[in-house]
Amino acid sequence: MSTLTSNFPAFKALVLAELRLYFSSRRTLIMNVIAPVLIGAFFGYVTNPKDQTAPHVPVAVVDLDGSTVTKAIIEAMSKDASLEITRADEAQARKLVSEGKLRAAIVFPERFGSSAATALFAPGDRPKITLIEDPSKAMEVSLVQGLMTQHIMQAVAAQAFSPTTLSADTVAGWRKGLADSGSGVSPDQQSALGGFFDSLERLRVDQQKGATATPAGSTTAATSATGTTPATAGMRQPFSLDKQSAVGTRDSQYNGYAHSFAGMSVQFILFLGIDLGVALLLARRLGLWKRLRAAPLSRATLVASRMASGTVIACVLMLAIFAAAIAIFGVRIRGSVAGFALITLTFAIMTAAFGLFIAAVGKTPEATRGLAIVVTLIMVMLGGAWVPSFIFPPWLQTASLVVPTRWAVDGFDAMTWRGLGFDAALAPSAVLLGFALLFALLALWRFRWDE
Amino acid sequence: MLSATELNKSYSGRAVVSDVSLRLEPGRVLGLLGPNGAGKSTTVSMLCGLLRPDRGDVVFDDGASPMNGRTDEFKRRIGLVPQDIALYEELPARQNLELFGALYGLNGANLGRRVGEALELVGLADRARDKPSTFSGGMKRRLNIACALVHDPDVLVFDEPTVGVDPQSRNAIFDNLEVLRDRGKALMYTTHYMEEAERLCDRIVIVDHGRVVANDALGALLRHAPSGERLEIDIGQGVDCTSLLALPGVLEATESNGVLTLKLQSLASDMAPVLAWCNAKGLAIRHINSVRANLEDVFLALTGRQLRDHA
Numbered sequence: 001m002s003t004l005t006s007n008f009p010a011f012k013a014l015v016l017a018e019l020r021l022y023f024s025s026r027r028t029l030i031m032n033v034i035a036p037v038l039i040g041a042f043f044g045y046v047t048n049p050k051d052q053t054a055p056h057v058p059v060a061v062v063d064l065d066g067s068t069v070t071k072a073i074i075e076a077m078s079k080d081a082s083l084e085i086t087r088a089d090e091a092q093a094r095k096l097v098s099e100g101k102l103r104a105a106i107v108f109p110e111r112f113g114s115s116a117a118t119a120l121f122a123p124g125d126r127p128k129i130t131l132i133e134d135p136s137k138a139m140e141v142s143l144v145q146g147l148m149t150q151h152i153m154q155a156v157a158a159q160a161f162s163p164t165t166l167s168a169d170t171v172a173g174w175r176k177g178l179a180d181s182g183s184g185v186s187p188d189q190q191s192a193l194g195g196f197f198d199s200l201e202r203l204r205v206d207q208q209k210g211a212t213a214t215p216a217g218s219t220t221a222a223t224s225a226t227g228t229t230p231a232t233a234g235m236r237q238p239f240s241l242d243k244q245s246a247v248g249t250r251d252s253q254y255n256g257y258a259h260s261f262a263g264m265s266v267q268f269i270l271f272l273g274i275d276l277g278v279a280l281l282l283a284r285r286l287g288l289w290k291r292l293r294a295a296p297l298s299r300a301t302l303v304a305s306r307m308a309s310g311t312v313i314a315c316v317l318m319l320a321i322f323a324a325a326i327a328i329f330g331v332r333i334r335g336s337v338a339g340f341a342l343i344t345l346t347f348a349i350m351t352a353a354f355g356l357f358i359a360a361v362g363k364t365p366e367a368t369r370g371l372a373i374v375v376t377l378i379m380v381m382l383g384g385a386w387v388p389s390f391i392f393p394p395w396l397q398t399a400s401l402v403v404p405t406r407w408a409v410d411g412f413d414a415m416t417w418r419g420l421g422f423d424a425a426l427a428p429s430a431v432l433l434g435f436a437l438l439f440a441l442l443a444l445w446r447f448r449w450d451e
Numbered sequence: 452m453l454s455a456t457e458l459n460k461s462y463s464g465r466a467v468v469s470d471v472s473l474r475l476e477p478g479r480v481l482g483l484l485g486p487n488g489a490g491k492s493t494t495v496s497m498l499c500g501l502l503r504p505d506r507g508d509v510v511f512d513d514g515a516s517p518m519n520g521r522t523d524e525f526k527r528r529i530g531l532v533p534q535d536i537a538l539y540e541e542l543p544a545r546q547n548l549e550l551f552g553a554l555y556g557l558n559g560a561n562l563g564r565r566v567g568e569a570l571e572l573v574g575l576a577d578r579a580r581d582k583p584s585t586f587s588g589g590m591k592r593r594l595n596i597a598c599a600l601v602h603d604p605d606v607l608v609f610d611e612p613t614v615g616v617d618p619q620s621r622n623a624i625f626d627n628l629e630v631l632r633d634r635g636k637a638l639m640y641t642t643h644y645m646e647e648a649e650r651l652c653d654r655i656v657i658v659d660h661g662r663v664v665a666n667d668a669l670g671a672l673l674r675h676a677p678s679g680e681r682l683e684i685d686i687g688q689g690v691d692c693t694s695l696l697a698l699p700g701v702l703e704a705t706e707s708n709g710v711l712t713l714k715l716q717s718l719a720s721d722m723a724p725v726l727a728w729c730n731a732k733g734l735a736i737r738h739i740n741s742v743r744a745n746l747e748d749v750f751l752a753l754t755g756r757q758l759r760d761h762a
Binding site for chain 2: 286287288290291292293294295296297
């Protein structure tokens, strides 16, 4: 302490010098303030419930029944603000879900409407609804399943207890189901349900005699019972659910590490691009660039050699990262290996061009590195590498398509856990090549060949 | 071998090089001498085909020039030793040389032979596998030179190759240059150290503010210096030397820190009366030194300013 006191003037001078140096670099200061503000604002926006609009989950509906019940269900789901319903056939729906364009697809089987009402109380087979899901979107699929069940229960109950549609056979079927349930239902429950069926029978007969009746109470009663109805007897969910992964069975196909490794490899290979660009700036500063230009080499040779070496390094890194993911974390390329290779190659070319662009627009290596890291982090963030893009607001999901990282991550997802074919690699690859061309042209335009 | 004719280069309307002409000959060393900012590096860049002059031409005797589309052929015949140490620090010395050789089209056994010869010339054969990052400053400078001569160019351009080099390495570099000169290479050596130019160069071009102020052999340049020779006499005490100016042949006389500094018309004939004057004054002479005119004097005479520390 006494040493510090005696050296205080020196200590103070050192501190002041450091502070002056830091605050005199306006660019560094801005980066150190702007970057955390931008990234913090982004995460706050996408995770803060106050800032979130209602979820708008895209779902396909396949109606193989075409009954009034399924039409009523689909109409109700279409009006639900949380869902975005698309009509499709089953093959289309499965493809759209597997490509990540929809979160789930619901397939109503033939005769769903007629058999669902009976299945409300009768034991035995229930109509089977197929739910084709995107296994990476478990939260959204759960929401879809819950909303679907709600709308089905409302529509089927309304159908079952409507005076105009309630038939003697339906009520008889329920009575038979109750009788067949045996020891599964207590005598008190049997007595209560029997009274309920008697009331429905009288309502039906009165309706047929032209008397007026309001089924709303019945519907409400039936609906409210759905939450507590035992599976063996009494009122129950009038359908069974066959959940299918759009990319195969849930357990064998989806691996969360696949998306994580896609995102992180994209991020760190872009950092490699920054290193390539900064290295070029350093080469210029150290006179190496001048020395290279003194050799009988064309500008095209100099630029192409940088692009080629950057591309090779990026490819090798990407393959090494995914090799680790495959060997250690069980990630698999379920889709096209050729497609995976194509996306790797085009992303690597894009990375090399990005590095060249950084070298062209950068002034000093130090300042350029800071700025490039911030830009890269924002691109990676918007590309869905840190958090899946589906939790972004809809406008941001659309806007993020203008960053190459989104296409790269989506492309790797498509070739790994989504298991899509080579054709699904073409669009991301084309976009990545487009960005590579854009970066390269901008770099050539702005590049300072002379010192 | 290589001629530069009336080179001109301006940046933002400011002339950096104006009408610079010079010629490099085989087996000769041409010095380009001038203070910092005189336009030496810009002239070097134009000579090496790195920078296109606004006006003027750089051409080999057989016509090869960047100005007539024979840029690659032109560059292949020039080796540039830049002012900066332009090496890949993390590649071993041999791999640096192999890379620079390959840039000039060498390959296979020829490349290996040339690399070996270059390493041998600069005295780094035993460090061929070491990385430059482990080298001293002088060794890096020597490797820098080796990279420029690995493709066996006709012309070697040294842009201040001794900046920050210790005296031992500097001498080693001078030895390298003399070997290359003896092998018939045309050398150009830019520096702002007049001693280096005096030691190495057969002909010296002095530039200032982008213009050539002198272009001649060393002996002829020295004749630009004001006539007379300097004599320094250490007398160990102060003295009024006004009466010295009355002696025949004494052009200037000053005293500082016990040292008399005189400019004489002729050292041989005018020194004796000065020594007699000292005896008459009872001054004990401790040391006598005669000083020849140098390039500093020439530069001063030509520009009215000092060469050193002049930006």
